[in-house]
Amino acid sequence: MPVQLKTLIPLFAVFIILFLIARHFLIPDSFGKYGHYRANSIDEIAALPINYAGKAVCIDCHDTEAELLASDAHAGLSCEVCHGPNAKHADDYEIKEYLIKQGTREFCGRCHSLNPARKIEVINQIDIKEHHPEKENCIDCHNPHAVWELKE
Amino acid sequence: MGTKRMNASRRNFLKKSAALAGTILATSALAPFNAIIFAAGEPEDKTKIWYGIGIDIEKCIGCGMCAKACKSENNVPKEPFYYRSWVEQYTIKNDGSINVVSPNGGIDGFTQTVPEEELFKTFFVPKMCNHCAKSPCTQVCPVGATFESPEGITLVDKEYCIGCAYCIQACPYGCRYLHPVTKTADKCTLCYHRITKGLKPACVEVCPTGARIYGDLNDKEGELHKFLKEHNCQVLKPNLNTGSKLFYNGLSAEVR
Amino acid sequence: MEHLYEILKHVDGFIYPNEIELQWGILIILYPYITGLVAGAFILASLERVFKIKVLRPTYHLALLTALAFLIVAGLPLVSHLGHPFRSYEILTTPQLGSAMAIFGFVYLWYLMVVLLLEIWFDYRYDLVIWSNESKGIKRRIYKILTLGVTDISPKALAWDKKLGYIITVIGIPSAFLLHGYVGFIFGSIKANPWWSTVLMPVIFLLSAMVSGIALVMFLYMVVSWIRKVKIDMACLDEIGKFLFMVLILDFTLESLDQVHRIYEAEESFEILHMLVTGKLTYTLFIFQGLMGTIIPLLTLGFFRMYLPKEKLRKPIYFLVSCLVLFGVFFMRWNVVIGGQLFSKSFLGFTSFKLGMVGLEGFWMALVWMIMPFLILSFILWLLPPWKKHSEETV
Numbered sequence: 001m002p003v004q005l006k007t008l009i010p011l012f013a014v015f016i017i018l019f020l021i022a023r024h025f026l027i028p029d030s031f032g033k034y035g036h037y038r039a040n041s042i043d044e045i046a047a048l049p050i051n052y053a054g055k056a057v058c059i060d061c062h063d064t065e066a067e068l069l070a071s072d073a074h075a076g077l078s079c080e081v082c083h084g085p086n087a088k089h090a091d092d093y094e095i096k097e098y099l100i101k102q103g104t105r106e107f108c109g110r111c112h113s114l115n116p117a118r119k120i121e122v123i124n125q126i127d128i129k130e131h132h133p134e135k136e137n138c139i140d141c142h143n144p145h146a147v148w149e150l151k152e
Numbered sequence: 153m154g155t156k157r158m159n160a161s162r163r164n165f166l167k168k169s170a171a172l173a174g175t176i177l178a179t180s181a182l183a184p185f186n187a188i189i190f191a192a193g194e195p196e197d198k199t200k201i202w203y204g205i206g207i208d209i210e211k212c213i214g215c216g217m218c219a220k221a222c223k224s225e226n227n228v229p230k231e232p233f234y235y236r237s238w239v240e241q242y243t244i245k246n247d248g249s250i251n252v253v254s255p256n257g258g259i260d261g262f263t264q265t266v267p268e269e270e271l272f273k274t275f276f277v278p279k280m281c282n283h284c285a286k287s288p289c290t291q292v293c294p295v296g297a298t299f300e301s302p303e304g305i306t307l308v309d310k311e312y313c314i315g316c317a318y319c320i321q322a323c324p325y326g327c328r329y330l331h332p333v334t335k336t337a338d339k340c341t342l343c344y345h346r347i348t349k350g351l352k353p354a355c356v357e358v359c360p361t362g363a364r365i366y367g368d369l370n371d372k373e374g375e376l377h378k379f380l381k382e383h384n385c386q387v388l389k390p391n392l393n394t395g396s397k398l399f400y401n402g403l404s405a406e407v408r
Numbered sequence: 409m410e411h412l413y414e415i416l417k418h419v420d421g422f423i424y425p426n427e428i429e430l431q432w433g434i435l436i437i438l439y440p441y442i443t444g445l446v447a448g449a450f451i452l453a454s455l456e457r458v459f460k461i462k463v464l465r466p467t468y469h470l471a472l473l474t475a476l477a478f479l480i481v482a483g484l485p486l487v488s489h490l491g492h493p494f495r496s497y498e499i500l501t502t503p504q505l506g507s508a509m510a511i512f513g514f515v516y517l518w519y520l521m522v523v524l525l526l527e528i529w530f531d532y533r534y535d536l537v538i539w540s541n542e543s544k545g546i547k548r549r550i551y552k553i554l555t556l557g558v559t560d561i562s563p564k565a566l567a568w569d570k571k572l573g574y575i576i577t578v579i580g581i582p583s584a585f586l587l588h589g590y591v592g593f594i595f596g597s598i599k600a601n602p603w604w605s606t607v608l609m610p611v612i613f614l615l616s617a618m619v620s621g622i623a624l625v626m627f628l629y630m631v632v633s634w635i636r637k638v639k640i641d642m643a644c645l646d647e648i649g650k651f652l653f654m655v656l657i658l659d660f661t662l663e664s665l666d667q668v669h670r671i672y673e674a675e676e677s678f679e680i681l682h683m684l685v686t687g688k689l690t691y692t693l694f695i696f697q698g699l700m701g702t703i704i705p706l707l708t709l710g711f712f713r714m715y716l717p718k719e720k721l722r723k724p725i726y727f728l729v730s731c732l733v734l735f736g737v738f739f740m741r742w743n744v745v746i747g748g749q750l751f752s753k754s755f756l757g758f759t760s761f762k763l764g765m766v767g768l769e770g771f772w773m774a775l776v777w778m779i780m781p782f783l784i785l786s787f788i789l790w791l792l793p794p795w796k797k798h799s800e801e802t803v
Contacts, residue, residue, distance in 0.1 A: 002568035003560045004530070011556065015521075019500070026501045028312070036504050037299035041309035048345035051225045052354050081217055081358045085224045110215040110261040111360060117241055117264060117274040118213045122361055233412050235425045252422035252756055279424070288600055294509035295498040314498060315491015317431035318509050324600035326424025326753055330431060332409065335491030391676075392599055408754040 052080050053090035061093070065145055072146040073124075082107075082144060103139030105129075195285075195304060195370060202304040203342060204369040206379040207278055209402035211363035214239055214276035216258035218355035218364065222280075223259065225343060225354035232256045234329045236340040237280040237355050242406060244272045250406050277400075277407050278364065280355065281306060281327040281340035282388065285395030289319040289328060289339075298337060304369075304397060305344055310336045324392050342366065369397065411764070421757025430749045430761050434774040435485040440591045440613065441741045442482045442781065447588035447614070448621010449475040450524070450580060455651065457577045463647045469794030470632065471625045472531070476524050477785035478624075483516055485777050488768060508594045519587050523580040528792075529554075530573035535797050537561050550791065588617040595744060602677035603684070603748040608666045615659035616737050622652045623733035628785070630727050636795070642719055645726055646712075652733065653709035660702050663740075680755040688758060689747050692739045701736010705729045 033039035058079040059066035069075060080086060084100040102108070109128040118125055135141060143149050195202035222228065222237035239258030243251045243266050255262070264274060283306050290298050290306060297313035300306050313336035320328045320337060331338040343353035347366070351357070356364045367376030379385075383401035389408070390396075400407075415428055453471035456464040487496050500517075503510035537559050540551035558565075589610040595601075596609025626648045633640045670681065685693060708729050716722065750758050764770040 002572065003558055003565050004533070004568055004572060007556050007558050008526075012521075023501045026497060031296070031502060034302060035299055036296040036502070038296075038309050038312050041311065042301055042307065042344075044309075044311070045307055045341055045344050046348040050346055050349065050351065051227075052221060052346075052351075052357055054351045054357060076362060077360050078357050080221075081360055085221070085354075110217070111213055113263070115214065115262060115264045115274075116268055116271055117243075117262070117276050119210060122211050123213045231409055231412070232416065232425065233409075233428050238425050240422075250756070252754070254422070254425055257425045288598075290506075292507045292509065292598070293504050294507040294512070295495075296502050296504040297498075312495070312498065313492070314495040316489075316509065317491075318507070318594075320426075320431050321749075322598050322600055324753055326426050329426040330429075330491060408756060 050087050051085040053085075053087040055079055057090045058086075068143075068145040072148055074144065074147055103137050103142075103144060105136075105138060108138040108144075197302075198370050200302065200370065201368045202370045203283065203347070203366060204304070204376055204397035204399065205280070205283065205342070206365045206367075206376050206383075206385065206399050206401070208363045208365075208379075208383070209275055209277060209400055209404075211361045212239070212276040212278055213361055213363075214241055214258065214262045215360060216261050217358045217360065218278055219257045220259045221354040221358040222340070225346070226341070228338075229332055231332070234331070234338070236327070236338070237278070240277045240279060241274065242277060242404065243274045244406060245270050246272045248272075273404070275402075275404065277403075278355075279325065279327070280398065281342070282325055282394065282396035282398040283340075283342060285397060286393065288322045288324060288392070288394055292318045292322040294318065301344070305342050306339070307341055307344060308337050308339060310334050310338070313337050324389050324394065411762075415760055415762075418760040419757065420760070421752070422754060423752035423757045423759050424754055427752050428759050430746065430759070432745055432749060433489070433761075433769040434763060434771070435489040435769060435777070437738070437741045437745045438485040438774060438777050439482065440588075440617075440745070441620070441738055442478050442485070442777075443591050444588055444613065444617030444737065444741075445621050445624050445781075446475045446479045446482055446519075447584040448618040448623075449478070449625050450584045450621070451618055452622050452625050452648070452651070454577050454581050454584075457574065458581065461647065463643050466641045466644045467625050467629050467648065469531070469792075469797070470629055470789075471621075472524070472528055473788045473792065473794070474625060474628055474785055475621075476520075476528060477788055478781040479516075479520055479524060480784055481777060481781045483512075484780075485774075486512075508590070508597050511590070512594075515587055515590055519583050523576060523583050527573055527576045527580060529556075530569045530576065532792055532797070533558065533569050534561055534566055535792075538798050547791075585614060589614045591617075595748070600753055601748050602675065603681060603751070604744065606666055606670075608662055612659070612662050612666060615655060615662060616740050618655045619652065619659050619733055620737035622648060622655060623730040623737075626652065626726060627730040627734065630723070630730075632789070638795075640723065642722070645723075646716070649709055649712060649726060649729075652729075653706070653713065656702065656706050656709065656733070660706060677755055680751045684747060684751050684758070688750050688760070689743055693743050693747070696739035697736050697743055700732050701739060705733050705736070 028038050028040070030039035031037065034042075055078040062079070065079075069077070069079075082100065082102050084098055086098055088095045089099060105128045111123055112125055113128045114125045132141065138144075141150050143151065216239050219235065219238045222235075223230065226236060228234055228236055235257045237257075238254055239262075240252055240254045241258070241262050241264070243253075243264070245251070245266060247270075251266070253262075258276075258278075262276070266274070283300075283304060285300075285304065287300060287306050290300055293299075294316065295312065295314055298306065298308045298319055310331075315330060315335045315337065317330055317337065320330060323339075328337050328339045330336070343351070343355075346353055353364075353366055356366055365375055365379055367374045369376060371377060379401070380399060385399035385401050386403040387394075387396035387399060388403075412429055419428065449471045452464070453468050453475065455461045456468040456471075487493050490496055499510060500513040503513065505511070533555065536551050536555045538561075540548055540555060540559075543551060592610035592613025595604040595613075596606055598604045626645065629645070629648075630640060670678065708725060712722070712725075717725075746761055750761060752758065765772060767773065
């Protein structure tokens with residue numbers, strides 16, 4: 001064997017062995033359990049906290065509102081569409097600072113302002129500027145939980 | 153009598169083997185042409201959950217609540233450059249011109265400025281990760297930091313991502329972004345942390361018209377299966393063969 | 409994030425909302441550019457060694473050392489652009505083999521450790537032994553370490569140096585093709601991006617790499633000769649010019665074929681790419697890459713094939729041509745990397761790109777990365793001067 005290789009082959013072998021040792025320690029434990037990824041990351045993602053509590057949790061306590069809501073056109077809506085994400089309130093009833101009580105022309109207009117891209121079969125629409133301009137907000141007349149129970 | 157019986161048994165044997173050979177031939181010839189493979193790829197295990205999403209464009213009213221809820225639920229940066237979910241408004245005028253807008257991803261709602269007499273048609277298209285069965289984004293990740301979970305959801309491991317942005321280049325739908333704080337790729341998880349707790353994804357939870365559904369594609373009795381059966385659904389960019397599992401009802405040809 | 413709000417104002421048409429920011433900037437332009445210079449310089453060196461084009465002898469060592477200097481830098485812009493540079497080892501420990509990017513670490517190490525370093529070592533071993541005896545102090549120690557303790561300079565050992573060096577060069581040619589063809593594949597394999605997704609991309613990258621590498625060696629040979637105040641070997645320069653001409657023709661033909669094919673097939677993405685090419689890329693594609701980087705050098709070198717002007721005129725023209733080619737290939741990379749991100753994957757609009765001056769992704773940083781290989785090369789030339797090699801005369 002040439003003298004050069006007598007030095008080079010052991011040298012490269014050392015490099016490769018060092019790499020394999022480093023590799024052994026650098027690969028995370030759960031890597032490759034299900035596929036070419038860190039299996040623990042699935043659990044980490046699943047364990048992230050929620051912000052929207054979900055309608056089922058809301059109506060557990062707010063049963064009168066739920067009953068009213070179910071009786072009218074907004075029956076399909078989830079509470080947090082209008083009231084905002086409130087998992088914190090669901091955990092601790094006293095935390096109410098994130099609760100939103102909407103009812104402005106702008107907010108209701110997100111769904112109900114005239115837009116030709118909205119199918120009339122799907123959603124009732126009005127001209128939010130022209131519709132009863134003497135009133136300031138939609139909730140001045142409409143009860144959002146039972147929209148056709150109009151206030152006078 | 154004896155010979156007759158032998159003949160009969162031989163005939164039976166021949167019949168059986170012919171039937172067997174025919175079945176093998178037929179199934180092996182048919183298997184590669186299974187249309188579902190082309191449509192969405194195939195789950196590894198047909199007895200387990202394999203998630204898909206359905207969006208009914210006919211029902212979408214462009215309120216943008218889904219995009220807004222997505223940001224709140226997943227703590228997505230509020231700046232208008234990062235979206236896991238957004239809504240587009242398509243406007244096609246009588247002169248044939250196509251105009252698409254998605255102001256702040258639709259989070260602040262939409263207005264239609266084109267007068268009705270000029271309109272040919274207009275509609276909303278909610279967008280999100282397609283959770284492709286043959287994800288081009290997971291294909292290119294050099295280190296295995298993004299992957300398809302056993303339930304068919306494309307996830308990112310933010311502890312392992314090196315932030316090379318190759319997956320962002322590879323996603324044909326523009327569904328990924330580089331998170332400005334973690335410096336890793338980020339995307340829709342179909343609210344993995346919610347659906348594993350039995351809750352709906354935030355965008356599905358808040359949709360006021362029920363335009364969004366999600367469910368198990370393996371569940372033949374499920375809601376998503378019913379949706380796919382009753383509507384003529386299409387996926388985005390089918391030519392790219394991504395195996396998209398986001399099915400749109402009423403998808404117009406203009407949509408990209 | 410101010411710059412993103414600025415870009416938001418300049419969005420043209422409709423883009424997906426996540427597409428405002430370009431993910432790959434100037435650093436990712438430098439990466440294929442520098443890698444290309446490496447591959448090209450190496451291929452020029454192997455022309456002398458493997459294909460026995462003896463007239464190129466004066467540039468053989470320079471080309472090899474240039475390849476080494478640039479390869480040392482090649483991976484750095486790539487690593488520094490990562491969101492998490494310190495996680496970059498993962499590409500070696502858990503390469504996801506479905507990804508075109510995953511084997512970069514191995515291709516890079518193979519090329520650096522097995523091809524370039526070994527070839528240079530075999531080539532310089534005799535001189536390292538001699539120099540380690542002749543010089544004093546720190547330099548003596550460096551030479552001693554570089555010999556790796558192999559100090560046998562018997563004719564038999566030297567014959568092995570030659571033989572093994574030759575084998576490495578032969579392995580090196582496909583490796584150089586692999587290194588750069590592979591860089592092209594990183595872009596060419598992205599089906600979501602019609603500007604990148606072409607089967608010709610690896611070939612185009614390889615040919616433009618050869619063009620730029622040859623031009624770089626031509627440029628460096630002239631500069632180094634001027635600094636050393638030695639006479640430039642015009643026969644060698646003419647030969648390099650000839651090869652540059654040949655590869656330029658191939659490169660130009662294939663890049664044109666790619667565009668002609670696009671235009672003729674006129675797929676779904678044709679309109680947006682047409683707008684891209686005639687709009688945001690007009691200067692960088694038609695003027696910088698096309699006219700200055702390709703057409704002018706092509707015509708000049710082609711003219712030299714028919715009529716060779718006097719040496720006094722030829723030298724500055726070769727110098728100018730090499731600069732133009734280097735400039736042009738840089739913008740070829742620019743057009744691929746930046747061009748591919750300017751249009752939306754919705755094919756309905758454009759975002760915009762403005763190269764900042766400061767910051768990790770800015771112009772000054774890019775300049776630092778670009779100057780660094782020249783500094784490394786100066787050091788290597790000081791340490792291993794090809795013109796002081798003993799083996800030239802004795803062996």
